[in-house]
Amino acid sequence: MEGWINYHHLLYFWMVAKEGSMAEAAKRLRVSQPTISTQIRTLERALDVQLFDRSGRRLVLTEVGQVAFRYAEDIFSLGREMVDVLHQRPTGRPLRMVVGVTYVIPKLVAYRLLMPAMSLPEGLHVVCREDRFDRLLGQLSRHELDLVLSDVPLGPEISVKAYNHLLGTSGMTFFAAPALAAKYRRAFPGSLDGAPFLLPLPGSSARRELDRWFDKQGLRPEVVGQFDDSALLKVFGQRGVGVFAGPSVIEKEIKHDYGVRVVGRTDAIQERFYAITVARRLEHPGVVAISDSAKTTLFG
Structure with a gap:
């Protein structure tokens, strides 16, 4: 069926990416290296992308391979959680928030903004990615980020559909x-x-x-x-x-x-400091905590 992938192939790719070599992945999966190599080539043909580059004896993820790996991480993490839930075992899985921070945002400001989210009583796992503004907006448009922290707002000349939320000055x-x-x-x-x-x-x-x-x-x-x-x-x-x-x-x-x-x-x-999200209204608990604390404490 068009648009579907073979998750068995994806599992082999994910394990090689985690272990850094086919030899180590083969040991973990208890299969031969040629089997893994064949499965990954099949996956690459199905996706029409190159997932790995070779650096010496190690395999290094390409840029598109890194994107695929992040999705694979989520897929297999959710799979483990599903099994735990079906067997009524506690998952211990905190809420996840992926934040893009532009290079020019002072690290101390980013820390002060993020700490209220990380201190939520229900627990929050924060992933921070630092990059240029334009690259972060691209990731936000692909829903790879929950928000971008920036010192400039999203301008009308930018085609990304997102919204500016002023945190303070x-x-x-x-x-x-x-x-x-x-x-x-x-x-x-x-x-x-x-x-x-x-x-x-x-x-x-x-x-x-x-x-x-x-x-x-x-x-x-x-x-x-x-x-x-x-x-x-x-x-x-x-x-x-x-x-x-x-x-x-x-x-x-x-x-x-x-x-x-x-x-x-x-x-x-x-x-000025902004939170940029794809949602007009702030709904993610972590993003709400960032906005509320910024307005009442950091910049209040």
Whole structure:
């Protein structure tokens, strides 16, 4: 029947992907390696895709193979759960939530947003995937994610059918290693003119707001580094390479975790954070917990 797959073949693929080699999978399944090889080739022909690449003696999942593996994981996990339920055994299976986090979202903000969901009394298993905004939207459109955490909303020019849920806004705090902070704290913000500065890559909301604010203040800092990873940016700032900015809502955590000091603050820059979902109304308990906590605690 068109659209159906052979789950026996899928089982062999899943086991090879888990074990990393046909030899190990053959031992687990108690079959010969040629049998597994034949079954996987049959599956690839049926799906019209290549599931593995070879790296030395090991098999490595292709990009489409990784997608297939995630579905196989869910399929066989549900199968085990079905058997447990039929025999009235407790499944111990928590609710699952898959979250996409864009690179530019500060890790501390992501942590503060996700913790209320992970603390739900009924239990929640959270899977976090970090990637570029466009790639995460593609995964969201294929229902591989429950939500995307982003600093920019989904624009009308993007064809993905999804909805923006504003979680909150934050002013901006400027940080630096202690010696640099002492130097540039005086006469802030004018002291930032010519100061070594670490910036997010162009395209992020924070970068646009910072550039706009610099222009309005007539400031021309010396850009010594640009990053798409917020944590790496902070590590360079921690080492005294330059001044950097972060959301004021996590000012305390940034100071504590990176040993930096405050150079100055401004509310003229407002960084926004969004949860993007395919549903107009938030229904997943984990997503609801994220939204409620963000609005009442983190940004409240």
